[in-house]
Amino acid sequence: MAAVDISPAAALYRRAKYPTPTALVYEGQEFSAAQLGRTAVELTAGLAEQGLRRGDRIAYLGFNSVTFFHALFAAAHLGAVFVPVNFRLAADEVRHILTDSGAHTVVVEEGHRELVESVLGDIPARRHILVDTDPACPAATAPAVLWTPLSALLGPGRPEREPVPLHDDDLGALMYTSGTTGRPKGVMLTHGNLWWNAVNVDSMVDTRSDDVNLAAAPLFHIGGLNALTLRTLLRGGTVVLRRGFDPAECLEDLVQHRVTAFFAVPAMYAALARTPGFTEAELGALRSAVVAGAPVPPQLIKDYAERGILLQQAWGLTETAPFATYLPAELTLEKAGSAGAPMPYTEISLSDPVTGARIAEADTRGEICVRGPNVTPGYWNNPEATGAAFDDAGWFHTGDIAHRDKEGFYYIVDRLKDxxxxxxxxxxxxxxxxxxxxxxxxxxxxxxxxxxxxxxxxxxxxxxxxxxxxxxxxxxxxxxxxxxxxxxxxxxxxxxxxxxxxxxxxxxxxxxxxxxxxxxxxxxx
Missing domain, CATH: 3.30.300.30 (ANL, C-terminal domain)
Incomplete structure (x- = not known):
């Protein structure tokens, strides 16, 4: 049987054929799936003219934006690998990522241009694209000898290409870890990893085809991109996209757009709860409030429950694309503090950090290990790190310490190294x-x-x-x-x-x- 095409570009183009709600609301502008798809097709042709080919890496450095998605879908259309870069990194860190990934093309917003210019002589990128098509971005003024304006790659007239069919093992993205233990490592995420996370989420979370998802967490982070946002875009819902997180603005968006699905880290939820007007705000539409990315204080869960909002805790890493466990809303209070049970298509086990032996007993701490189709195949050009992270049985060792209760729910204790x-x-x-x-x-x-x-x-x-x-x-x-x-x-x-x-x-x-x-x-x- 032929492999199924799971390209996100193909999924977007399929959506564009049917009448669905607005796909993206971005800084006062509305975009249909057809508009997103048309720009992605044009950008695909322009990037191909610049020499970008299947397997090449294309990096993006900027805040959350519609252009981020144009670049992501164009990369998928060509079968290229998308590399979102943390916009808060210093020049040396950006140099490392662009060099390590071997990025052929780098797309940059004004505001980050000078940083990239400072490392241009050290990186392999042959094409440098400056965003000049987004009114929400700073005005682009750049030396023409160094930069090609993004607008020059858009418009009709170039030959269109058929989207490259993509399957489970095709590399979709390189997402670099935060580097808390040294140089950032490039986590290889296949299209299968990204797709199976969406299957896990839709199997457990109360997600629907007409969801309204607020995306305020940074898209270069796997949680911001793939917890809820990408699946909402491709399944037929509306993504309300903000360039960054502002608590007051976030509260207004939740109310005005009647947001149904929202992913945020605990610090964002805590800041939102301290925002004037939070107690009185009409948040009855919010049914899938997912929290992950850091330990969740039980008091935060209680504070939101008093507002009638049941925070749904999940756990995972960049390497698990992102979710490996999830706690349903109906267990939010009963299992407060738990990161939940394994996702349907993901296996979880605990191992002794010293001996590596599997831990079968309940309430015994061990290193949490993950196996499944949402788990990375390894680290880019880093066989040593890959070998250290995976054991002979294919379990990915996360470095997180957890224990499991008698009912099979996991409680993350801490990072082993901390x-x-x-x-x-x-x-x-x-x-x-x-x-x-x-x-x-x-x-x-x-x-x-x-x-x-x-x-x-x-x-x-x-x-x-x-x-x-x-x-x-x-x-x-x-x-x-x-x-x-x-x-x-x-x-x-x-x-x-x-x-x-x-x-x-x-x-x-x-x-x-x-x-x-x-x-x-x-x-x-």
Whole structure:
């Protein structure tokens, strides 16, 4: 039997043949599927004229935009590999990604042009395209010797090409990890990985063909792109796309567009809950509020439940495209703190971090491992990292520590590499952070291990507090001591205005460590 074509470009063109709602609402503009498809076809012809071929990599550097999708669909049309680049990276990091990926073409928004120009002599890209077609982007002014305006690649007159049929094993995207453990690695995501995630989501989440999805998380992040957004576009719904996340704007969009599906990381949901008008806002249409990307404080779940919104926790990584587990809405409160059970077409197991032995017992901590059609085949041009991540049975070792209850629901404890060892005892920061986040007056909590002459390491808490609140270490320890063993309690406290986070909304532990080193704890035992 012939393999089924699962190209996202082909799916968009199929949608365009039928009467469906507006496909994309972007910064005041509305686009039908036919309009998106027509521009993608024109861009495909222009990129082909520039020499882009099947298997070549095309990088995109800019904020969320309609042009991001034009480039993604044009890449799929040609069978090229799409490389979305984190727009917050420094020049050296962008240089590494563009060089490591071997990008043939780079598409850049004004505002990021000068950064890319600073590394042009070091990267292999042969074509440099500057976005000049989007009124929401800064006006493009660039040296013609270096840049081709995107508008020059659009318009009729070029020969059109048939979309390349794409199947499970065809490489669709390279998405680079945040690099918290070193240089970012290029996660290879096949079209099968992306497609099977959509199947998993549609099998478990209350998604529908006419969904209205708000996309405010960055699209270069797998959660922002493939949790709900891409499947909504291709299945027939409407995506309300924002260039970035602004809590007040987000709240307005949820109400005005009667958003039904929304993915965000916990920090975004927390900021939204603190926005004036949140308590009174009419959010009755929101039925699929998915939260993932970082540990979810139980207090956040309770706060939203009081508003009648059941946050649905999921867990996964870039390498799982993104979801491997999911907790249905009806279990939000009963299983608060759980990341859910395995997705239907994904296998989960726990292994002993030292011996690698499978853990069958309930309530026993181990490294969470994943296997399934949504799991990456490995890292781009990095056989060492691929070999280290996969065992002989094909399990991908995530580096996350979890335990499973007797009913088969998983609870993510922390990252293996973030574990603190104090006096021979293992302390998982996420466990302590969840408790501290519930302390009255605390807005956000982070915990790291710092050197200690007696215990080897000790716990330092870094907190942000509500206006007018100033906690002491004694107060924090008194509250946390009601829920945690004494050896897990912070012995150092630092109050800050804001916790450092990366563009995906995750806590930037490296920056946090540098902050702690530069600013000694104000309160210690």
């Amino acid at each position: 574990m603190i060892i104090s006096g021979g005892e293992n302390i998982y920061p996420a466990e302590v952070e969840r408790v501290l986040a519930a302390c009255p007056g605390v807005l956000e909590a982070a915990v790291i291990g710092v050197p200690d002459p007696k215990w080897g390491e000790t716990v330092e808490a870094v907190l942000t507090c509500a206006p007018g609140t100033s906690l002491t270490l004694e107060e924090v320890r008194e509250f946390a001591g009601r829920h945690l063993a004494r050896y897990k309690l912070p012995t150092r406290l630092l109050l800050v205005d804001q916790l450092p986070r990366n563009a995906s909304g995750k806590l930037a532990k490296g920056e946090l460590r540098r902050l702690v080193e530069a600013e000694p704890a104000a309160d210690t035992l």
